[in-house]
Amino acid sequence: MSSALIETAKDKFGKLMEDQLKRVERMKQDTEWIDYSKLNPIIIGICWGDGIGEFISKQAQRVLEYILKTEVARGKIVFRDIKGLTIENRVKHMKAIPEDVLNELKACHVILKGPTTTPQVGDPWPNIESANVAMRRELDLFANVRPVRIPQDGIDWCFFRENTEGAYVLGSKGFDVSEDLSVDFKVITEQGAERIVRMAFEYAKKNQIDRMTVITKSNVVKTTDGRFSKVAFRIAKEYPNIKIDEWYIDIMTAKLIDPARRREFKVMVMPNLYGDILTDEAAQLQGGVGTAGSANIGKHWSMFEAIHGSAPRMVKEGRAQYADPCSMIRASAMLLRHIGHQPEAEKVEMALEVCGVYEKKMTITGRETGVTGKEYSDYVLSWVDNPRLKERWETGGRAVCV
């Protein structure tokens, strides 16, 4: 009996490893990066998402349309509406991303994506894979970049979360070996670790940051996290002006809330699941997950999204219009920066900070005690082209940073 179970498990494991070895080969061959400066037009696909997704994506789209109006009029930027990434359509096809939707996504250069529902055990939906995780894998979006800034506390963090491996890589391919025994897998490859670590170091170098923190649990998860850490220290030798140190994920979650130490951290690089957890914590410190945006960068495509989910509870309670659109607006600013529109990205980021940190004329509470997402977006838009924007932002920044 048990030997038959073991044979089946071995067989499944063998197939998974075959796929992973093929993925390693693909990573080795994949050296070219897309060059946005050579594209005309740049196609921006917008997926609206589920739950509050549609509400907040609409606001982000308004900001993008406003700030890119000249480029759109000149035909240099094209927006494309991608409708099929809803939970209903995904369930209809019983796929994380239906084939035709995936082709539509691949026909774009960058994607703005609203939060999508991730089914879980016990949901009314069948337990299909998360659309986020599938998209990250299918488009090989290996770097999840999540900035968190709390200027009034001198905090300016940038998290580089590995986005295609770790505990997520085989997330939907774990299996029950017997009635009593379940296994999932965690995978780290040399190539997968190297590309995210390198990106984090390049970011630090470009921004004259002299500190890199690698976050693992390599004292316990010795093989996979051990490899991640070894790769980080190997790459660090190429950046002698950047000091690297390793922190374990448990103490790191504590240090993020340690007022005496937390502002020392600048750029952090880590495997997938640790990044998932740590960035929610960091975002909460910034003002809530609704304030944090995220870039999913790959060599051929990139996708920009909120760091949070579709908040079905808010929709059920009739509060969707009060959802915070800042996460998606921030993601849009990251998109602008990524396709080469730095000045526009800066304006949006400064406007978000003037509204949310310095001026604070309006507040979002997620219910009728605050303003709606549309009202807040109008507030942000009113600052984007305000001639006093930079001055207001700098004054705020200088006054509070120590």
Ligand code: IPM
């Ligand atoms: C995130 C989200 C996703 C993740 C979920 C929705 C699958 O929490 O982007 O952090 O775990 O990566």
Ligand code: MG
């Ligand atoms: Mg998360």
